[in-house]
Structures are given as structure tokens and as C-alpha cells.
Amino acid sequence: xxxxxxxxxxxxxxxxxxxxxxxxxxxxxxxxxxxxxxxxxxxxxxxxxxxxxxxxxxxxxxxxxxxxxxxxxxxxxxxxxxxxxxxxxxxxxxxxxxxxxxxxxxxxxxxxxxxxxxxxxxxxxxxxxxxxxxxxxxxxxxxxxxxxxxxxxxxxxxxxxxxxxxxxxxxxxxxxxxxxxxxxxxxxxxxxxxxxxxxxxxxxxxxxxxxxxxxxxxxxxxxxxxxxxxxxxxxxxxxxxxxxxxxxxxxxxxxxxxxxxxxxxxxxxxxxxxxxxxxxxxxxxxxxxxxxxxxxxxxxxxxxxxxxxxxxxxxxxxxxxxxxxxxxxxxxxxxx
Numbered sequence: 001x002x003x004x005x006x007x008x009x010x011x012x013x014x015x016x017x018x019x020x021x022x023x024x025x026x027x028x029x030x031x032x033x034x035x036x037x038x039x040x041x042x043x044x045x046x047x048x049x050x051x052x053x054x055x056x057x058x059x060x061x062x063x064x065x066x067x068x069x070x071x072x073x074x075x076x077x078x079x080x081x082x083x084x085x086x087x088x089x090x091x092x093x094x095x096x097x098x099x100x101x102x103x104x105x106x107x108x109x110x111x112x113x114x115x116x117x118x119x120x121x122x123x124x125x126x127x128x129x130x131x132x133x134x135x136x137x138x139x140x141x142x143x144x145x146x147x148x149x150x151x152x153x154x155x156x157x158x159x160x161x162x163x164x165x166x167x168x169x170x171x172x173x174x175x176x177x178x179x180x181x182x183x184x185x186x187x188x189x190x191x192x193x194x195x196x197x198x199x200x201x202x203x204x205x206x207x208x209x210x211x212x213x214x215x216x217x218x219x220x221x222x223x224x225x226x227x228x229x230x231x232x233x234x235x236x237x238x239x240x241x242x243x244x245x246x247x248x249x250x251x252x253x254x255x256x257x258x259x260x261x262x263x264x265x266x267x268x269x270x271x272x273x274x275x276x277x278x279x280x281x282x283x284x285x286x287x288x289x290x291x292x293x294x295x296x297x298x299x300x301x302x303x304x305x306x307x308x309x310x311x312x313x314x315x316x317x318x319x320x321x322x323x324x325x326x327x328x329x330x331x332x333x334x335x336x
Contacts, residue, residue, distance in 0.1 A: 006175055006176075006177055006186060007026065007028075007029050007031070007175040009145070010031070010145075010148075010175050010186060010202075011024060011026055011031060011175070013145060013146050013148065013149040014031075014033065014149045014152065014171075016146070016149065017146070017149025017150055017152060017153045018033070018149070018152070018153055018156075021035070021036070021166070022034070022035060022036075023035070023036055029174050029175045029176050030172075030173075030174055030175075031171075031172065031173060031174075031175055031188065032170065032171075032172045033170060033171040033172070034170045035166050035167040035168075035169065035170070036167075037167040038167050038168070038170065039167075040167055040168075042165075042168050042193055042229075044227065044228050044229045045163050045227070045228070048224070048227075048228045048230065049224075051220070051224070051300060051303050052303050054162070054220065054223065054224055055109060055220065055303060055304065057161065057162055058107065058109070058136060058158065058162070058220075058223075059107060060161070061157070061158035061161040061162065062106070062107035062138065062154075062158055063107075064157070064158075064161070065154035065157055065158065066154075067106050067107050067138055067140070067154065068106045068107065069106060069107045069108070069109075070090075070104040070105060070106040070107065070108050071104065071108075072104075072108060072109070072110050072111065072304070072305045073087065073089060073090055073103060073104060073108070073110060074261075075111060075112075075113070075257065075258070075261040075263065076261065076262075076263055076270045077089065077270075078269070078270065079092070082269055082270040082272070082273055083112070083113045083258075083263075083270055083273055084110065084111075084112055084113075085112050085113065085114050086110070086112060086135055086137070086215075086217065087104070087108040087110035087112075087135050087137035087139050087215070087217065088137065088139055088201070088203075088213075088215040088217070089103070090102055090103040090104035090105065090108065090139050091103075091105075091139055091141065091203065091213045091215065094141050094205070094211050094212075094213055095182065095183045095203050095204070095205050095211065095213055096181075096182045096183060096205070097182075097205075098182075098205045098207060098208035098211050099211070100141075100211070102139070102141055102213075104139065105139055105140055105141060106138065106139070106140065107136075107137070107138055108135075108137045108138075108139060109134050109135070109136050109137075109220060109304050109305075110134065110135040110136075110137055111132065111133075111134055111135070111257055111301060111304055111305065112132065112133065112134075112135045113131060113132045113254055113257065113258065113273065113277075114131065114132075114133075115131060117129030117130060117131065124246065124247055125246065125247065125250060127232035127233075128195070128222055128225060128232060130219075130221060130236065130250055130253070130254075131250050131251070131253075131254040131277070132250075132253055132254040132257045133219045133220065133221050133222075134219060134220035134221065134304050135217055135218075135219060136198075136217065136218050136219060136220050136223065137215065137216060137217045138151060138154075138155065138214070138215075138216040138217075139213065139214070139215050139216075140213060140214050141211075141212065141213045142212050142213060142214055143212070144212075145202060145212070147214065148200070148202045148214050151200065151214050151216055152171070152188075152190075152200050152216070155190075155200065155216055156169065159192075162223070162227065163227055164192060164226075164227065168192055168193055169190060169191070169192055170190070170191055171188055171189070171190045171191075171200075172188065172189055172190075172191070173186075173187055173188035173189050173199070174187075179206060182205060182206055182207070183203055183204070183205065183206065184203070184204055184205075184206050184209075185201050185202055185203040185204070186201070186202045187199050187200075187201045187202075188200050188201075190218075192226040193226070195222075195225075195226050197218045197222055197223065197226060198216070198217045198218030198219070198222070199216075199217060200214065200215070200216040200217075201214065201215045201216075201217075202214060203215060220304075221235070221236060233246050233249075236249075236253075237249045237253075237296070238296060240292065240293055240296060244285070244293070247280070248281060248282075248285050249293055251277055251278070251280050251281045252281070252290055252293040252294060252297060252318065253293070253297040253300075254277050255274065255277050255278055255281075255314070255318055256293075256294050256297035256298055256301060256307075256311070256314055257297070257301050257307075258270075258273065258274040258277065259274065259309055259313075259314040259317050259318070260298060260301060260307030260308070260309045260311075260314055261307060261308070261309070262308055262309055264317070265278060265317070265321050275321070278318060278321045278322055281318075281322050282322070283322050283323055285322065286318070286319045286322050286323050289315065289319060290315050290318050290319060291311075291312070291315045294311050294314050294315040294318065295311050295315075298310075298311035298314065
């Protein structure tokens, strides 16, 4: 487990794991890791892979590193959160209960719903943020902190197979230990050029420090954005970009995931989240129907995991839910 000097210990294990081809800069508890040839121009691949192809490449990349794919967690969580908000929840038995088991482990492309995306001054989601996305994760129980560095090294290899080059990748963060209830951890983030992609977190149970795990996470959508440098809305919404406000399309995308998992609108619990999401969509948005946007979203989500509810039933539920409300006195609201 960590010694009294986590900064030196983490830096040392990462130097051993990544080798001499990386430059380390430590200022107090702040760590920066860069490639010696950083600054060279980045040229996106000529061909953008489909979502299915990108997902398959990730699965193959992790498998080549000895990390198999595991099944997604259920979207309806109902423990500390109503919905699954991160694949790291698969490690709850290990990290929160101090037990040896986990719900899942390995590479997990996990659909999640979050309301924490960064927003503009007018309340619109900033580029790079969505209310629902695929949390691309590697969640692993580990026996020693050296495995933390090994998983970061494995991730750099996966990124290389996706078409990213190490010279455009950097790692940074504070080597201070944080604590949230039963769990302690250290978080480092990784970026491509100037875009932060995600983080890799060393985690352990506060009362049983030998129960350790690693959570490496990014999003499928952000990976594709960094790789292609395409317009964000065109990347996410395809031909529908421009046909409706991005906030409305984001709402329909999230509602499709929720309803597709059978989480129907309700006054409370997980169904309350569905009603909250649909409450941001103006009744006027359903005048010509929502089937095109639902169909596109359903096709996207089923690339990752099957949805038990077919898209026509989802579209009908959305239209019924939003048209039952009277028009808003202060004008329509659309939001994520």
C-alpha cells in the first residue's frame, strides 16, 4: 500500500511502468508526464470509423493487453444512486464494503446518465459534454500499486492501436490522497493535445487498504471527437444536427436510453429521472413526432448493449409524456 510519501511512490512506479521514453516533471504534489517529441502536428485519420468499429477496436486493444470485456452494469442501479453513473460502481463491494468480490471487472463500455456536464452561460451543454454517454472503462481489482502503472501503460498501447500517437498524449494531476466516505484515492488525468479525455484513479478501502482497485475512464464519444476533430454536434447527432436544438436532441438521446431500459416516467426513484429529463423538452418539439431522433439514438445505444424496449414504443412514450403537459407560459424549454 502507499507509504507516507505517495508523490514519490506513484512517480517511481510510473517511471518503471512507462520507461525512459517519457519525461516526468514533479512540482510539489503536481505531476506532469509528457512525450519528448510533443508538439508535433496531429493529422486526423482520413477515414472515421463507425461507432461499432471504434468499440470493436477498443475491445480488441484491451484484449491484446490481457483485459477482456465484461457485461455492462444495469442502468437502473438503486443503491447510492438511482442510475449507474460510472462503471467504477462495479468495484463497490471491494472498495466500499472491504470485500474481495466485484460486480464486474475488465473493459466495460458502460452507458451512463449524468447531469454534471459543463454548460455555457446560457445553460447549454458545452461541446464535449452530454447528459448520456458511453463510459469507456477499465475497472480492475489489483494486488499492488505497481498494477496501477501497468494499466496506464496498457491504456497507452490501446490508444496507439486506435490511431493516437504517444507524442500527443500527456498525463497530469495532483498526487494527493482524497477521501469520499469509505474510499480513498489518487487521480491522474490524461489528455490528447489540449483535450482532457479522462482519468485513471487508484482506489482503496479506507479501513482495509489492501482492497485496492483501478478505474480508468473516458467516453466513447470524446475519444471519437479527439481522434477525428470533427464538429461535435455533427459527430454525435449525424444528419439530425441542425434539425433541432442540440439540447433537444440530447434530451431525446437520454430519454431513449432510459426508456429503452424500461425506466418509465414516474414521480420518484429512477422513473423520476426519466420524467425530469423529458420535462426539459417543450411540447412543441413533438408536433411532428420524435421518431427520427429516437430511431437514431436507439441504433446508437444498441451498438453498445441491447435495449429491451423497441424504438416505436419509446417514441410513443416520449410523445405521450411531453404532449400531456400544457404549453409553458414563458415559452418552450429545451435542455439536456
